[in-house]
Amino acid sequence: MSSSPTLPALPWLEPGDVFPPVEQAWGPADPAPGLLAAGGVLDVPTLVAAYSQGIFPWYSAGQPILWWSTDPRMVLHCHAVRLHRSLRKTIHKLLLQGRLEVRFDSAFDRVIQACAHIPREGQNGTWIVPAMVQAYIQLHRAGRAHSVETWIDGELVGGLYCVNLGAMVFGESMFCRQSDASKIALMALVSFCRAQDIPLIDCQQDTPHLSSLGGQLMPREVFSRHLQQATPQPAPVWRFEPVYWKHLLSEDGERA
Template structure:
């Protein structure tokens, strides 16, 4: 009778200790594929170091900080984004009526807290714990984390937040209070990335929802190489102009 190979011991990080190589993350035969290390701290230098290596934190209440490097990695190439016909129609109508406003970094605190409170299918509770809110708020204050906000009729209807290092964008979480408001924020982020020549949005883990909008999994080694190249470039100025919509609304790729 064959037995599964033993799981490698998980690396425990002390504050300031470097991350182990991403190739040492747990594999498909282990209890948590993609898990790289535990412990450490959520300060700005550690988070910047993590993202620059394609590593992200994700853990639940009662757990230590857990660091991940999944293989494969889910990504969205802005040029491959698929804008569904119904969403295109809604966007055009709201824009024509002057009811939609996309704002970047207008109220990061409200966005990340709304993401933390948003229920997730198949999840009990949230991974955006108070310590995570505090950590990403400090990243925002350092100009590294950003919010993309969908305002409809003067009210915050949905949005997302992301991390940006150089030409690399790492999507984190979304929320919606009105139908398709989070998708509108994603479409705005794609339009911004297209306008500024940002070639990839990290989506971390594979979902059918992201796949329906053009996301796809790529091998971790390919993702790591892209991160290394992209983070060498200068970061764009995080402002949204209405003319950016042309890059997605006039695109012929719809479903």
């Protein structure tokens, strides 16, 4: 009789415990590649410690907190991002008509709640459980999490929230109630990061949607080295200026 394969050990964290080295995360042959640990808490110090090491929480209702460090890592190289031609035209038109406004942090709670509850194709439920919502609201109040909001005709129609440590931005989730609204928010974030000399936006996991926007895979070892250099740097002032659109909307090399 054959025995079931033995799962690799998964560290259990008590509040205040340090994270294991990211190299100990489950590998590609394991049931959940990138899974590093379980347990712990979602308070501000723990989340800051996690993100500074390239670790993020991701779990569903009924599960303990699960901590991940994926390899490779999906990232956006901000200066390599090129707008699709149709999105460029949409943004130009909305700006010329005076209908589009990008705001930072004016409605963080609404953005994260929308990300948690907006229906997503092929998904039942959400990983942004109530405890995660409250944790990131506290992280926002501590100045470490931010919302990028697409307002059209005075209505909040899309956006995203992210984590910022020094010169590193970690994208979390987006929502959209109007065509292209979440993409506009992401491109606004890219424009802001360019203006602030922030080279990378972490997107955590490989998805076709992110690939279509210019996301690329980066080995975890390279990503970790970048974090060590970027996170100790001064954090930017989170304010969006319309001039930030200039280079992204005028440059050559657009995507079809």
